[in-house]
Amino acid sequence: MSIAVHPDHQESGIGTALLKWIIDFFEKAGATQLEVGTGTFGYQLAFYQRQGFRVTGIDRDFFVKNYDEPIFEEGIRLVDMLRLTIRYGGDPA
Template identity: 45%
Template sequence: MIRKLHTEEALPMNLLLLADPSERLVRDYTTRGTCYVLEKEEKMVGVYVLLPTRPDTVELVNVAVDEAYHGQGLGKQLVLHAIQEARQQGYRTIEIGTGNSGVNQLALYQKCGFRMTSIDRDFFLRHYEEPIFENGIQVVDMVRLEIDLI
């Protein structure tokens, strides 16, 4: 079951930090966005945040699934839920960004209908103090993707 995180509930920081190692940035965008959690057996095992960015546009940020639950299609379930939620809320566009080395994420997002639109060069060098590595590759650039919802 995927549901909106209640305001009195603590952020599932253990999950959020799987997708973004900066607690400072996570706390910043979770205060401006809406956090959704996926529960299995009364345990939070997945998360995403919808963050309004511009008129009619929302960004899907921080899609994460507990590593013990990988390979079960939960990431796809979260992304499809986010698209449906954005559409129901009246947004015209949903955007997402991921690191240049996130081959699994890039495949997932495209399978869910996202199309690549741009590359934000050196994004991770500008916004993160420590280098980030994924799949043996340094995460340097942000690959931006989007879906038109109308």
């Protein structure tokens, strides 16, 4: 699933509130980990890492292979996708 906040309402805390709700929901549901995918740069990366997500993998060429149109962020084409994971109960050492 994708997460998005209407542009008129971005940067007012709604996205963070949604993400925290999702993290909490799956923890209570008994999940052992939660994984998301995002671009390799941009504010979205900080958005997830601030909540405790850590980089666990990279899907090279993901945005080229899976989208008909090129996607640009900050004038740079998105090519690879980072996988980020929260492990409930903490990351193993």
